[in-house]
Amino acid sequence: MTQVPIDYAAVYRALPGMVALLTPELVYADVNEAFVRGSGRAREDLVGRCLFDVFPDNPGAPESTGAHQLRASLLRVLSTGERDTMAVQRYDIESPEHSGHWEERYWSPVNTPVPGPDGRTALIVHRVEEVTELIRFRDGRGRTPDAELYARARELQELNNRLRQAHAREREVALALQEAMLPARRQVGHHRAAVRYRPAAGALNVCGDWYDLVDLVGGHRIDVSVGDVVGHGLAAAGVMGQLRSALTAASRVADGPAQALNVVGRYAHVVDGAESATAVTTFIDFDRHTITYSSAGHPPPVLLHRGGRVEFLDRATDPPLDAQPDPVPRPEATTGFAPGATLVLYTDGLVERRREDIDTGLMRLAEALRRHRTQDPETLADIVLLELLPPGGATDDTALVVVRL
Template sequence: MPETSIDYAAVYRALPGMVALLTPDLVFADVNEAFVRGSGRSREDLVGRFLFDVFPDNPKEPESGGAHHLRASLLRVLSTGERDTMAVQRYDVESPERPGEWEERYWSPVNTPVFGPDGKVALIVHRIEEATELLRARSRTGEDRGGVLEAELYQRARELQELNNRLRQAHAREREVALALQEAMLSARRQVGHHRAAVRYRPAVGALNVCGDWYDLIDLVGGHRIGVSVGDVVGHGLAAAGVMGQLRSALSAASRVADGPAQALNVVGRYAHVVEGAESATAVTTFIDFDRRTITYSSAGHPPPVLLHHDGRVEFLDQATDPPLDARPEPTPRPEASTTFTPGATLVLYTDGLIERRREDIDTGLLRLAESLRRHRTEDPENLADIVLLELLPPGGATDDTALVVVRL
């Protein structure tokens, strides 16, 4: 069979279904003819514009939530690199001829990633089929079993929409409580003793603003010393936040009276056994002695802190790693190790949301972190924290929470 040249651009334009190409910034890169007809917008109204500027939610029916659910789906595609098939969504459309008038419409969307040469999502294929007329027609006829089923489907869609509205209201109330928890427990402390520190917290995509990750910076008794720690509780929402608060407070108290970080983690490990929801919780804590210029550390199943030396050398503090806090049924002394630093070095602690990615070895994420720190080692802690998050987190946000602490020594 002779080879033929296929004009894929012409095929794309002629596809009968509505298809749009979106950039990672959710801007229309292209649309086919069916999308132009079905949306009631011209190509000039679409291409080059932000999706939700063209199609905002119906201001008269904000509880319909179509834009909210679509945004969450697109961000999932960007962060996971996997196709996301959405349930039938209500998404009202404003009439281009009669501004201010909105038509109730139902759509079935599928969002699929297209990868670039670097392996990252370069485009999203946003394909939708309108289900409004089908549902309405079937609900009106009801003369045969198929019509009855479609009428029931239409009614179920409306019931699900009402349920979604109630869930969103409950979610909003829970979010208010979560924000209060975050402000109380994860304060944006900028200085410990005479040393500048930057702290950052980024919740997972679609999560409340506070989840299971935490950080803490405290002044230690005796000499010119501080303690810096981070931890991670499995799960999201207020339950995980409550466990996070208990473990964080316990470690903070234990660190003030312990001989070293290992002893502090020993105490918190025993406590974790009686805290429901603390299963598989991890933590790492460091005691920094500025008089001796030493860092003593211990880790309970957590990714290693990074010591960025003034000359650009990166040292992972991974010589005292043990299982998570509640892993052992009987108390066992945890390991502890020390290293030295010179003034001007930088200590970085973080949670796994910063470095872990699906289908990727964790060493790749650690190398990415080391390179970012090395390139920007002259930046002050605040700028360095922002740069690291920008370079390491996916454009649409991570699927896991991220806490980050940067301390200039």
């Protein structure tokens, strides 16, 4: 059979459906002829411009949330590298001839990633089908082609509205829960500490990751911990709150971090949803200039020495909190530091990426800390998140603590 040469650019232009190509910055890289006709915009008004600059939300119709939903879908594609099919969206369009005049429109979008040579999403295929005629009756101006299809589409739209309302209520609860469960950034004695918390892209503002900083009794000592519960949302946050509170209490009375994790590990066995939860805790003694640490299945803390040497605290790692049905003493180790060093604790959302060995992420973290070691903790925390998290947000939650010793 003779191979027929195919002009894929011509095929793209001739596709009967509306198709646009978006960059990771959500800028139109190209649009086909059907997209030009369906959007009512000239090609030169689209290419090179951000999607949401060309098609913003209708300010006069709060129920038109298409722009918000579309942005969330596109960010999910960028962060996961997977196709995202959206439900029918109301996305009003401003008339290009009459500024301030908005047309009620309904669209069914599908967003598909196109990977580049490095495996990251280089383009997004944004396919749109207009379904306005299936959503609204047009008395005296036309008829819905299929009444049954219209009824189903209308039911779907009403369901979407109810889901958005429920999501808004859940978000309010989530924000209150976050404020109640996680301590604010703070000074620890005379030492500066920065804390950061980033939920997974598209998730509520709560997750199963936690951090804590505790002033210990006896001497000039503090405890710094981070932990991770599997899952996102309110259920994971509830488990997170129980485990964090247990570890805070245990740290105040334990002889060391290993004993504190032993206590919390036994408690995790009776907490539904605590399966495979991880944590690492460090006892910092500023009089002796030592850090004693223990890890329950968690990525190792990083000690950044003043001269730039990076030390991973990985000599006391054990299985996750609930992995041992019978109490077995956990290991702990101690290392020294000089004043001015920096201790960094984090959860795996900072360093783990799909199809990438975790050692690559750890080395990326070490290099970022080494390059920016002279920055204060607040600035350093922001730089680390900026350099390590994907532009659209990570697919896993992230907690980060930076302490200047």
